[in-house]
Amino acid sequence: MAVNLQLLPPIQELLFSESDHRYTFNHPQLGPLPLYSCSQVMEATEAKAMNWSHWRKRLMTKGLTEPEAEAAGRLWPAGPLSLEQANCFMELWRNHRAAVGTKLHELVQCQLMGKSSGCQTWSEVIEIESQWLLSFFPRVTTVYLIEQPLVHRSCFFSGTPDLLAVIDGVLTLVDWKTQMLKYSPSGAPLAPKVRPEWQMQQGAYAAMIESCYGMKVERGLNWIGWAEGSKDHFWNAADLEQGWFKFAGFLMELHAREARLGSIPHSIAMQAMLPMFSDG
DSSP states (O other), rough: OEEOOOOOOOOOHHHHHHHEEEEEEEEEETTTEEEEEEEHHHHHOOSSOOHHHHHHHHHHHTOHHHHHHHTTTOOSOOOOOHHHHHHHHHHHHHHHHHHHHHHHHHHHHHHHEEEEEEOOOOOOHHHHHHHHHHGGGEEEEEEEEEEEEEEETTEEEEOOEEEEEEETTTEEEEEEEEOOOOOOOTTOBBBOOTTTTTHHHHHHHHHHHHHHHHHOEEEEEEEETTEEEEEEEOOOOHHHHHHHHHHHHHHHHHHHHHTTTHHOOOOOOOOGGGGGGGGO
16 A cells, blocks of 8 residues: 655755764754754653663573573573673663664665565564554555654754654654563563653654644654554643653753853753743
8 A cells, every 4th residue: 555655855954874873953053063862862861761770680580581582592491690691681682672673664664655675684573564564554644754853943952753644534743662572470461561751752753843844743653563463552732742841851951961061052942942941
């Protein structure tokens, strides 16, 4: 099925380096300015609610789960890991999960653009793509943005939304998430986990889209896919507003920090954002 592509023009002043994931904005007065991305803002201000200590403790006391052992090429059951081994495995696992997500993004982009991917990938990614083709793709009618770098000109941050499209007849901002199905001790499948920082990310992306194109996103969607199924997690307009306000608070913290170090662009952005937090 072919979708209606009405792709919005890229932001000419914004440069994105794929190799090191860096954004640069060519300001007409201030010249080239490096930008923080949404993820970098949340990482720099510890807005992400990730706590790796419980995972590390489990690896050091109980060892690897069966999927973890399979990914690491080890026999299962595997015994407890040392601290060094646990840290090494956690890094390996995070890199692999990120690579799974990247491969899915590539396949999805090709499907939406009507192109052949021609890329070799893991069976898990192919299975997740099959879930996407079944549960999501038929609902897409018009596509406006696919993996296009954006900037918020006044609030001074950047990011790349996965998709802006009309889905189920609604203008929807979409972010793809991949997970592995987890089970309770009794063997029952557990619901996929929705992380609170996703709401902030969606709100920030919606604000950037409005800043760049004047388009008001009607809802956000985290499509969560795994080899055996998928789930839609929606964010309504009020959720997006709340997510943007939460993100803006962390962004203000970052601007204030950089302004104290003498950054003029961050100082200007901080002043531009002050009305968001005034009582009047």
